[in-house]
Amino acid sequence: PEMLDNEDHLLENHPRELTQNPLKKIWMPHKNSHIGHRRVCMTNCPTLIVTVGLPARGKTYISKKLTRYLNWIGVPTKEFNVGDYRRECLKIYKSFEFFRPDNEEGVKIRRQCAMSALNDVRQYLSVEGGQVAVFDATNTTRDRRGTIMKFAEQNGFKVFFVESVCEDPEVIAQNIVQVKLGNPDYMNCSSEEAIEDFMERIKCYETSYQPLDEDLDSDVSYIKIMDVGRRYLVNRVVDHIQSRIVYYLMNIHITPRSIYLCRHGESDLNIKGRIGGDSGLSSRGKEFAKRLRSFLEEQKIKDLKIWTSQMKRTIQTAECLGVPYEQWKSLNEIDAGVCEEMMYEEIQEHFPLEFALRDQDKYRYRYPKGESYEDLVQRLEPVIMELERQENVLVICHQAVMRCLLAYFLDKTSHELPYLKCPLHTVLKLTPVAYGCKVESVYLGVESVNTHRDRPENVNVQRSTEDALQTVPAHL
Amino acid sequence: MRGCSSRCKSTQNQGKAVCMTNCPTLIVTVGLPARGKTYISKKLTRYLNWIGVPTREFNVGQYRREFLKIYESFEFFRPDNEEGLKIRRQCASAALNDVRQYLTEEGGQVAVFDATNTTRERRDTILEFAEQNGFKAFFVESVCEDPEVIQENIVQVKLGSPDYTNCNTEEAVEDFMKRIKCYENSYETLDEVLDRDLSFIKIMDVGQRYLVNRVLDHVQSRIVYYLMNIHITPRSIYLCRHGESELNVKGRIGGDSGLTPRGKEFAKKLNQFIQTQEISELKVWTSQMKRTIQTAEALNAPYEQWKVLNEIDAGVCEEMMYEEIQENYPLEFALRDQDKYRYRYPKGESYEDLVQRLEPVIMELERQENVLVICHQAVMRCLLAYFLDKTAEELPYLKCPLHTVLKLTPVAYGCKVESISLNVDAVNTHREKPENVDVTRMSEEALITVPGHQ
Numbered sequence: 019p020e021m022l023d024n025e026d027h028l029l030e031n032h033p034r035e036l037t038q039n040p041l042k043k044i045w046m047p048h049k050n051s052h053i054g055h056r057r058v059c060m061t062n063c064p065t066l067i068v069t070v071g072l073p074a075r076g077k078t079y080i081s082k083k084l085t086r087y088l089n090w091i092g093v094p095t096k097e098f099n100v101g102d103y104r105r106e107c108l109k110i111y112k113s114f115e116f117f118r119p120d121n122e123e124g125v126k127i128r129r130q131c132a133m134s135a136l137n138d139v140r141q142y143l144s145v146e147g148g149q150v151a152v153f154d155a156t157n158t159t160r161d162r163r164g165t166i167m168k169f170a171e172q173n174g175f176k177v178f179f180v181e182s183v184c185e186d187p188e189v190i191a192q193n194i195v196q197v198k199l200g201n202p203d204y205m206n207c208s209s210e211e212a213i214e215d216f217m218e219r220i221k222c223y224e225t226s227y228q229p230l231d232e233d234l235d236s237d238v239s240y241i242k243i244m245d246v247g248r249r250y251l252v253n254r255v256v257d258h259i260q261s262r263i264v265y266y267l268m269n270i271h272i273t274p275r276s277i278y279l280c281r282h283g284e285s286d287l288n289i290k291g292r293i294g295g296d297s298g299l300s301s302r303g304k305e306f307a308k309r310l311r312s313f314l315e316e317q318k319i320k321d322l323k324i325w326t327s328q329m330k331r332t333i334q335t336a337e338c339l340g341v342p343y344e345q346w347k348s349l350n351e352i353d354a355g356v357c358e359e360m361m362y363e364e365i366q367e368h369f370p371l372e373f374a375l376r377d378q379d380k381y382r383y384r385y386p387k388g389e390s391y392e393d394l395v396q397r398l399e400p401v402i403m404e405l406e407r408q409e410n411v412l413v414i415c416h417q418a419v420m421r422c423l424l425a426y427f428l429d430k431t432s433h434e435l436p437y438l439k440c441p442l443h444t445v446l447k448l449t450p451v452a453y454g455c456k457v458e459s460v461y462l463g464v465e466s467v468n469t470h471r472d473r474p475e476n477v478n479v480q481r482s483t484e485d486a487l488q489t490v491p492a493h494l
Numbered sequence: 495m496r497g498c499s500s501r502c503k504s505t506q507n508q509g510k511a512v513c514m515t516n517c518p519t520l521i522v523t524v525g526l527p528a529r530g531k532t533y534i535s536k537k538l539t540r541y542l543n544w545i546g547v548p549t550r551e552f553n554v555g556q557y558r559r560e561f562l563k564i565y566e567s568f569e570f571f572r573p574d575n576e577e578g579l580k581i582r583r584q585c586a587s588a589a590l591n592d593v594r595q596y597l598t599e600e601g602g603q604v605a606v607f608d609a610t611n612t613t614r615e616r617r618d619t620i621l622e623f624a625e626q627n628g629f630k631a632f633f634v635e636s637v638c639e640d641p642e643v644i645q646e647n648i649v650q651v652k653l654g655s656p657d658y659t660n661c662n663t664e665e666a667v668e669d670f671m672k673r674i675k676c677y678e679n680s681y682e683t684l685d686e687v688l689d690r691d692l693s694f695i696k697i698m699d700v701g702q703r704y705l706v707n708r709v710l711d712h713v714q715s716r717i718v719y720y721l722m723n724i725h726i727t728p729r730s731i732y733l734c735r736h737g738e739s740e741l742n743v744k745g746r747i748g749g750d751s752g753l754t755p756r757g758k759e760f761a762k763k764l765n766q767f768i769q770t771q772e773i774s775e776l777k778v779w780t781s782q783m784k785r786t787i788q789t790a791e792a793l794n795a796p797y798e799q800w801k802v803l804n805e806i807d808a809g810v811c812e813e814m815m816y817e818e819i820q821e822n823y824p825l826e827f828a829l830r831d832q833d834k835y836r837y838r839y840p841k842g843e844s845y846e847d848l849v850q851r852l853e854p855v856i857m858e859l860e861r862q863e864n865v866l867v868i869c870h871q872a873v874m875r876c877l878l879a880y881f882l883d884k885t886a887e888e889l890p891y892l893k894c895p896l897h898t899v900l901k902l903t904p905v906a907y908g909c910k911v912e913s914i915s916l917n918v919d920a921v922n923t924h925r926e927k928p929e930n931v932d933v934t935r936m937s938e939e940a941l942i943t944v945p946g947h948q
Contacts, residue, residue, distance in 0.1 A: 034791050045787045250706040266717045
């Protein structure tokens with residue numbers, strides 16, 4: 019830039035030249051990446067989430083689910099289960115006697131395990147780039163929580179407590195059956211023995227349990243979840259990430275249900291090997307829609323909600339089902355921008371650099387004037403939130419969208435996500451069980467093209483066309 | 495479509511609209527006077543309408559003012575004033591009647607019944623009413639004992655109330671404090687045990703603590719999330735567009751062009767303006783388009799890029815002049831003029847879509863304090879409509895000229911707006927709705943309101 023004027027010379031606020039990052043299409047000053055583009059979590063310091071509650075109150079369930087959610091929305095999160103540390107240390111679990119408050123040896127080991135876990139927390143948050151750590155233990159005394167808060171203060175972490183309080187014997191029994199019987203602690207016991215021992219274990223904590231208190235803990239940030247989400251007490255939410263955590267925890271439930279995910283029936287553009295667009299179903303696609311209807315009827319699902327995108331092919335699929343459905347624009351397929359309706363061969367021909375960049379980092383790569391998988395996740399977050407609120411739902415969507423949703427339920431990393439297999443004419447039935455999700459894949463027996471393109475070996479920008487197109491699936 | 499959220503469309507052939515809530519919701523405020531019930535009611539109503547949920551508030555105090563005409567003193571509110579009690583009960587009933595009308599016949603989705611509702615008896619009456627009419631009830635209680643907060647409340651919104659137009663400040667404050675006392679003895683706060691079957695949120699000490707009970711559905715969950723994110727700390731929000739861009743001067747919409755020299759001049763002036771404002775801890779947000787980022791670069795301060803602040807996607811019309819849109823897509827152009835809020839560009843977006851994608855921005859703006867948002871014309875219209883409570887009809891025609899900063903400061907129940915032009919010339923990009931919006935209109939009629947450009 020010319021600087022002929024004195025004025026220009028003196029002005030220090032010359033806007034810096036901008037370049038657009040070729041992968042994510044983000045405008046930045048030169049090669050600087052100091053400018054923050056909107057990440058979900060705007061805390062400047064890491065957050066330590068601390069669970070509180072008697073055994074069998076769902077602390078680990080909440081820890082794992084919350085960790086999965088935060089990682090999916092892009093907040094690096096890790097859970098630290100003190101029970102795991104204890105199992106490492108002890109190797110063999112004998113009985114509840116280990117947890118008796120007067121068992122000095124036991125108390126000593128448990129304190130060491132907690133310290134060891136906190137050490138790893140410090141490592142994760144301060145050294146390894148973690149943003150949130152979930153410290154999963156009973157933490158039932160004010161004394162123990164005081165120790166943790168001191169630790170957090172020394173290390174510059176914000177603390178947020180998540181307490182689960184429940185006295186419903188049925189819920190506790192169900193909890194024990196679902197997750198304790200299969201626990202390594204009880205591998206060599208019968209069900210009755212395990213339950214009996216576990217109930218004694220709970221008793222060991224009960225007398226010293228000091229729940230979070232409105233008055234005594236008025237300066238502490240926390241959410242107290244009562245009776246599996248019937249009631250919540252929320253105190254001193256201090257930032258964005260805590261607000262999102264509270265919102266999430268208030269929307270999840272444990273009522274048994276299933277989520278069905280599938281793509282639209284095969285479309286005319288699918289057959290031609292073209293991506294994106296808004297085409298209608300092929301005749302095989304229509305056949306799939308009919309089979310889908312039969313499948314659903316056989317499943318005899320109670321109060322099934324059906325969601326589609328606002329693209330013709332998902333709506334056509336839903337229309338065959340003969341029941342009401344809701345259209346969500348946010349379920350639309352990833353926007354391929356300038357590459358919309360192209361074949362991979364054409365993308366390679368017209369945009370070989372883009373095609374290579376995409377193979378280098380398929381999650382973060384944004385099509386010119388289009389979207390990235392990373393963008394997709396952000397726009398699908400309200401869908402996930404509503405799926406958590408709902409019970410039985412069928413989501414008829416698209417390949418990239420389905421990959422994102424599946425990654426959330428199956429805790430897949432951003433590296434795995436864009437390569438998850440979501441073939442046409444196949445329904446995935448997801449049923450929450452224990453700490454995770456059972457997946458049943460049901461192929462409805464109607465043939466279709468394959469639209470899955472694996473990552474090729476050569477992702478270099480100078481690769482040959484054959485190398486680039488090596489993994490393109492067949493089409494017309 | 496009535497009663498549906500902006501994100502869903504009903505399935506035409508089924509006749510049944512698939513909505514966010516299946517039955518209307520009656521939100522009921524609870525709390526002593528000067529606890530922010532009306533502030534919450536108005537703000538919540540504004541938010542719900544903006545996200546596309548038809549909502550209206552019904553303030554019983556207003557019904558009382560209609561009825562009584564002249565407010566004499568706190569004596570009216572004495573619990574032993576039988577005449578007063580009778581009138582107040584009648585006003586509450588009249589308001590509930592209007593609630594029924596709104597939710598059952600006028601297509602309303604949510605009604606906010608704003609009154610003290612401090613006794614369990616009154617709340618039971620309302621619950622009965624809701625049950626009879628098939629409405630879900632959700633209580634919002636505000637509890638606060640901090641005398642400073644209550645004092646500030648009285649100063650901000652009571653002194654200016656019609657009740658106190660003929661009093662001086664001291665008289666008004668004194669009378670109001672006595673008014674509060676009239677309610678205190680009979681106040682039955684929502685109780686964890688006694689009211690465990692009700693759906694409610696209890697807001698304590700202006701948001702320090704919340705008790706949330708039995709949230710039943712999506713709307714209630716969104717209401718709770720919203721209420722937990724708002725605050726009353728004084729602050730200002732600055733809205734402006736990027737500096738004039740290359741495509742702006744050519745009369746072209748959309749695209750991702752850079753700033754013109756005048757646009758760069760604006761960016762410099764913006765920096766100076768911000769310095770003079772001496773804003774504590776200002777956050778700066780931009781979109782991910784070059785022109786807003788270039789503008790922010792001149793501020794020499796950190797800024798955050800939000801993809802969701804990007805300008806409305808004009809799809810096949812991206813980078814066209816209005817004259818070209820008329821030439822190539824005359825039907826689309828006419829449809830847009832017929833319903834600019836709901837109209838979606840082919841392969842693009844509508845204002846309605848924009849609002850949906852901007853909702854997280856609004857939520858975060860509520861959480862934040864001083865923020866400058868450098869965005870785009872359509873985006874700025876949407877954000878402004880939220881703060882100034884504009885309807886879907888008004889929104890797409892709000893004036894958001896280039897090189898002008900709007901400073902929004904919450905005051906009383908609304909928002910003070912100061913418009914500051916930074917005195918750098920720019921093209922006008924505002925196209926008014928033409929008279930003739932018929933699809934058969936002539937080119938001249940379609941283009942009559944297009945602003946001048948190169």
